[in-house]
Amino acid sequence: MKIYGNILWKGEFRKGTVVIKDGIIEDFRKERDFDFRGTVIPTFINMHTHIGDFWARDEPKGGIKEIVGPNGYKYKILRNRKKVYEGMRRAMRYMQKEGISHFVDFREGGKDGVELLLEVSRGFSIKPIIFGRGVYKEVEGLGLSSVSDYDREYIISKVEEAKRSKKLFAIHVSERIREDIDFVLSLHPDFIVHMLEATEEDLEKVSAARIPIVLTPRSNMFFGKVPNIPRFLKHNILLALGTDNGMFSLPSILREMEIAYKLSKLYGYVAPEEILKMATINPRKILRIEDNEIGKKARLIVFRRLMTPFELVNKSTILDIKKIIL
CATH class of the missing domain: 2.30.40 (Urease, subunit C; domain 1)
Known part of the structure; x- marks a missing residue:
């Protein structure tokens, strides 16, 4: 060919x-x-999803904590295994048609949640890269919600287990409130997600540690937050795009790129070539995919x-x- x-x-x-x-x-x-x-x-790589809640039909009400925090609205959605299964299949069918070859899913539901996504993915060409809430042999990585949601000793023990098992590690950081970046960086994550409430000093530290950041502009906008993409790039941070929660965002990288480009004009300018790299080349660098x-x-x-x-x-x-x- x-x-x-x-x-x-x-x-x-x-x-x-x-x-x-x-x-x-x-x-x-x-x-x-x-x-x-x-x-x-290159095919798109969706660097941050939660497709288990894609089946949800009602408008989520409240802020980040009430909707996606521990015991929030999304965890009620995840209880219906049959609908979660059907919703994940619809989400994966869409992503495959759009040219997404891999998606990084922060899978809730423990080992059962991981096994459900693996069951759903049979027969698809698109590959889920699963970050579980725990360290299991079936996952590529450990994906934690936030340092604010756990005891520090628990976080350290889980990260050490992941490193021993040669798994990747990623975590949501400073999405709702500013969090302790020094503690996060001491865990040596492979990448972090959001950093919306980060200070300039926080971003300088992330840049010095060469930790990539995954941004999810459409999901952030649902909660009234707007990522300043030129600000991240000013610090020479490697960026990638994800679509985040399936409750209120189609897992479309095409839509995510458009919003990322247009939002960047609020704060300066980001070339469309750079936005394309955030959806294709940069995720490959982060995940060490060679193709x-x-x-x-x-x-x-x-x-x-x-x-x-x-x-x-x-x-x-x-x-x-x-x-x-x-």
């Missing part, structure tokens, strides 16, 4: 032809030689026409996708 067009190759858009055989990239050429023509980017290089697996989205980065971020839809290679 040969695909010619605008290709996001090694972090830059280049005109050329990518050659794929048996799912592996064989070559990248400048010559115009193709079976398909269009715009080619889309010569000799490695091809995971690509082929759009039907030649599109600029601005169009991809602001005006592309599922209808523009010609082919998804997983």
Whole structure:
């Protein structure tokens, strides 16, 4: 298979032809030689989801603590196993159609919750990267809600268990209130989520520790909060995008990119190419996924026409996708 067009190759858009055989990239050429023509980017990776509550139909009422905090509204939603199962399947069907190849789910419900997502994912090409509330052999990582929700000794013991088991570790930080970044960084997370209430000093420390941050703009906006994306980039922090709670956000990276780009204009400017990287290249760096290089697996989205980065971020839809290679 040969695909010619605008290709996001090694972090830059280049005109050329990518050659794929048996799912592996064989070559990248400048010559115009193709079976398909269009715009080619790596598959999206949704870096933060909670798809267990996707089935919820009623408008959640209250603030962050009342809706997603311990014993909040979302935990009532998660009690109905049949509806959780059906909702997760709908969410995964949508993500797969949009060209999302992986999604990082912070899975509630203990081992049963993890096993339910694994059961749901059978038959899908899209891969769940599961961060459990506990450390189980089936998960890729430990994903905790917040340092404010647990005893410090408990957090330390869980993180030590994760490190011993060679699992990744991530945690929500400073979403509702500012939290102790020194304690968080002492845990050596692989990435952190939100940091909306962080101070400049907090961000300087995160940058110095080279810890990536995952942002979820649409979910934040539901709670009346707006992430200042240029501020994070000013500190040279590696950023990625996620869609967060399924209760009030479609797990769409296309929508997330558009909102992220437009919100950034409230505080300055972020180039559409940078937003695209937050949905494609940066997550691969965080999760250490190696693909889309010569000799490695091809995971690509082929759009039907030649599109600029601005169009991809602001005006592309599922209808523009010609082919998804997983």
